[in-house]
Amino acid sequence: MNFNNFAFHPHINAGISKVGYVTPTPIQARTIPPILAGSDVLGLAQTGTGKTAAFVLPMLQRLMTGQRGKLRALILAPTRELAEQTHVAIKELGGQTGLRSISIYGGVSTVQQKNRLRTGVDIVVACPGRLLDLKNQGAIDLRNIEILVLDEADHMFDMGFLPDVKRIISAIPEKRQTLLFSATMPAKVHELVTKIMDHPVTIEIDIAKPIDAIDHAIYPVDQVQKLDMLLYLLGEHRSNQVLVFTRTKRRASKLAVQLSQAGVSSTSIQGNLSQSQRQKAMNAFRKGKIKVLVATDIAARGIDVMEVSHVINFDVPDTADAYTHRTGRTGRMDQTGTAFSLVTQEDLPMVHAIERTMGKSLERRRVNGFDTILKESKKNNTVHKNSRMSRSKNRSHYQPSAKHS
Ligand code: AMP
Numbered sequence: 001m002n003f004n005n006f007a008f009h010p011h012i013n014a015g016i017s018k019v020g021y022v023t024p025t026p027i028q029a030r031t032i033p034p035i036l037a038g039s040d041v042l043g044l045a046q047t048g049t050g051k052t053a054a055f056v057l058p059m060l061q062r063l064m065t066g067q068r069g070k071l072r073a074l075i076l077a078p079t080r081e082l083a084e085q086t087h088v089a090i091k092e093l094g095g096q097t098g099l100r101s102i103s104i105y106g107g108v109s110t111v112q113q114k115n116r117l118r119t120g121v122d123i124v125v126a127c128p129g130r131l132l133d134l135k136n137q138g139a140i141d142l143r144n145i146e147i148l149v150l151d152e153a154d155h156m157f158d159m160g161f162l163p164d165v166k167r168i169i170s171a172i173p174e175k176r177q178t179l180l181f182s183a184t185m186p187a188k189v190h191e192l193v194t195k196i197m198d199h200p201v202t203i204e205i206d207i208a209k210p211i212d213a214i215d216h217a218i219y220p221v222d223q224v225q226k227l228d229m230l231l232y233l234l235g236e237h238r239s240n241q242v243l244v245f246t247r248t249k250r251r252a253s254k255l256a257v258q259l260s261q262a263g264v265s266s267t268s269i270q271g272n273l274s275q276s277q278r279q280k281a282m283n284a285f286r287k288g289k290i291k292v293l294v295a296t297d298i299a300a301r302g303i304d305v306m307e308v309s310h311v312i313n314f315d316v317p318d319t320a321d322a323y324t325h326r327t328g329r330t331g332r333m334d335q336t337g338t339a340f341s342l343v344t345q346e347d348l349p350m351v352h353a354i355e356r357t358m359g360k361s362l363e364r365r366r367v368n369g370f371d372t373i374l375k376e377s378k379k380n381n382t383v384h385k386n387s388r389m390s391r392s393k394n395r396s397h398y399q400p401s402a403k404h405s
Pocket of ligand 1: 020021022023024025028046047048049050051052053
């Protein structure tokens, strides 16, 4: 299977060649045909599967015919980063099409966004809050929307955007094509699907399971040892760019300072930063000027850095889904990735929940000088017995080897 099978317009094929895609990913192979046929599509796919191009390419194809400069496609995204990243994907894939896209999100002045809208655009990628503001000010006309995409609908719900999304939907024509992408399907999102979609074709790609290209392991620690363990792991592993997750914004900024003091180039992104500060931090990380980016779950949404070699959970996440999202930042496409978690005794119930979701155990690794032993009750150990944990049992004073770097 290659992209020629879809018979895209030559200007779209030119964009695909330019970005270097050769083979469609599974979500692309399965969603592009029904989208081209005009169906509503519900795509259950986690981040890193290629879902952006799965909706952008057929959307561009549809927009190739019809009036230009009229807003016909709207993509809603939960975060500015994701909106910006999708806008960039449209610019790259649609570079030859002459179709115009803009991104709209809060935290920056509305003036430029309004000016761009006035000049006529075909596609808007927006965060719900700012889009509603502009709509209420009469600065955006949603009456010609033919395609609506809701990206990362589960995050949209997590972040409390569903009421805004519903308001936006009530302002766009009922006769339209609706595409919804979500890694998970909480009840609220399911309810939305049944309300706003018309007999959607449902395509599910490995829902809520971290991709196999990732090597997962946990390192037992006491809370006070976490910084030392992180420094050890950063030193031991030939890691390129590392994304470290903390539970809170405060811990993220504190940790970035501590790492810098220890000689590891690092910065943090958290919700408190202005848009330009976030962009600056992201760019420095993307370009490899900074080795470690420390982030919270919310701040990390939409981060797309192909070079992330390691995701390290300095703090274990609150849900198994969050673990999937965090670790999905590494091992993208045909790269392999590594996901480490620093685990205290209190984190064990969450580790077991993650293992149940994944259907396999996370390898326990111990390091000389870090003596913490997790007390695991027998009844929780069923997953571990059959899998990698039993193989690693004898490595009580395990030294990471190049294989794991
Ligand atoms: P996404 O899930 O849309 O965030 O995509 C994850 C990454 O995969 C992005 O960096 C895309 O540029 C890349 N990608 C998407 N589709 C393909 C493809 N068919 N071949 C190679 N890379 C792709």
